């Protein structure tokens with residue numbers, strides 16, 4: 001008789017496990033979430049269990065992006081099937097198209113970015129509840145408890161968080177009467193224990209009552225009262241009506257692999273699919289361009305022009321706007337589009353039209369469990385620390401996601417992205433996103449889990465992480481640390497790039513007519529399978545922590 005003994009071995013913090021062993025891995029944006037997610041996996045939880053626990057921990061320890069006051073997307077590969085959960089924020093019922101315009105029809109600066117009117121209805125708690133209902137294996141309360149403990153007992157503040165919060169408090173003070181960030185986070189000190197009793201209370205409600213602990217009852221009343229007192233729009237009815245939605249992920253073949261990625265209301269999956277496919281069609285067939293050379297950056301900037309022209313015109317919430325997903329990623333369309341690429345010079349920006357007919361913050365984590373299931377989860381309150389508004393009595397930061405709508409056609413949002421009718425504000429609508437949690441499958445097995453923060457540069461970070469693995473054979477740490485670059489049609493002929501890009505390449509591109517702008521990029525978190533083994537890596541410049549967990553081989557008796 002055969003019986004299987006599952007014994008868990010030590011948690012390894014080196015990125016390679018011995019061949020033949022079963023492995024799991026996490027790549028997380030901070031060490032608290034890495035510890036909790038790693039322990040859940042080690043104790044027999046699956047990737048979704050670890051993701052839920054990590055999401056709540058990040059709401060406590062990474063307040064600039066981790067959240068219960070925001071939203072996100074979770075991409076799941078489980079038991080050989082893919083599932084995509086949209087827990088994006090939604091415009092409240094009282095929102096309307098012109099809510100950010102003055103009486104002359106001009107956009108009121110900052111109104112969609114700071115203060116009480118910047119927030120959509122949060123989706124995170126519903127998202128985690130739905131994910132647990134469909135895919136979780138451990139009791140809900142056990143997954144929320146680590147976050148309750150960290151909020152109630154406190155944690156030692158990492159130096160980068162203390163620095164960021166202090167400077168943000170100075171920056172945001174006085175932006176809008178409702179901004180109260182400084183009172184909650186203005187005095188953080190590196191190394192000092194920071195407790196959040198109001199947040200702990202809110203998390204206890206979620207632990208005990210699930211999604212109802214946030215969207216109904218005491219917390220919902222606190223949110224609605226706070227909104228009324230500060231002339232905000234979100235009501236108890238809005239909260240009770242919020243639903244996270246299961247959607248079909250974007251799935252497309254690329255080379256001998258399958259790219260699985262975020263569907264609308266994210267623009268990310270469509271954009272990455274277009275970017276990879278056009279790259280293949282436009283690159284010299286004999287051999288790839290040299291990595292991060294002038295020719296490589298120019299080719300991918302040319303693709304980016306087309307990708308972002310389509311994004312501005314065709315993409316929005318699919319419940320409100322008929323997004324032509326299949327046409328945008330079809331081989332015929334992408335082939336025609338790639339034919340417009342000029343490898344010798346910069347295409348004239350205004351003439352690049354949509355093709356069919358016509359500190360930035362967010363955070364990401366990647367998880368693979370011992371059974372080969374994977375979660376790729378990107379979550380956000382939009383810009384760092386969201387709207388700068390903490391719900392008093394509930395202790396959490398509200399998002400400023402309304403800025404991801406197009407306030408007015410032709411006027412760029414905080415990420416420089418343009419939009420039109422497809423992404424205008426409407427009650428109950430979800431704002432277009434660039435969040436791109438992605439999984440690359442080969443022969444049905446996870447080859448890569450990737451994702452990043454960074455507004456519109458999320459898309460760039462993800463497709464470049466894929467090329468860095470597949471085209472250039474990099475290991476996980478090289479993938480996240482190699483300099484990235486971004487072009488999105490507007491501002492005209494501008495390439496943003498990460499420090500470390502060769503200065504001769506910068507000069508070469510300037511010589512072609514590009515404006516070169518050094519910029520920070522998102523904190524990539526990747527897990528890859530190379531030579532049959534998992535590797536996990538977090539960008540060296542960030543607060544991230546990653547690890548591979550080795551389990552004993554299955555013992556056969």
Ligand code: GLY
Nearest residue numbers: 382433434435455
């Ligand atoms: N808030 C950034 C995004 O969703 O694209």
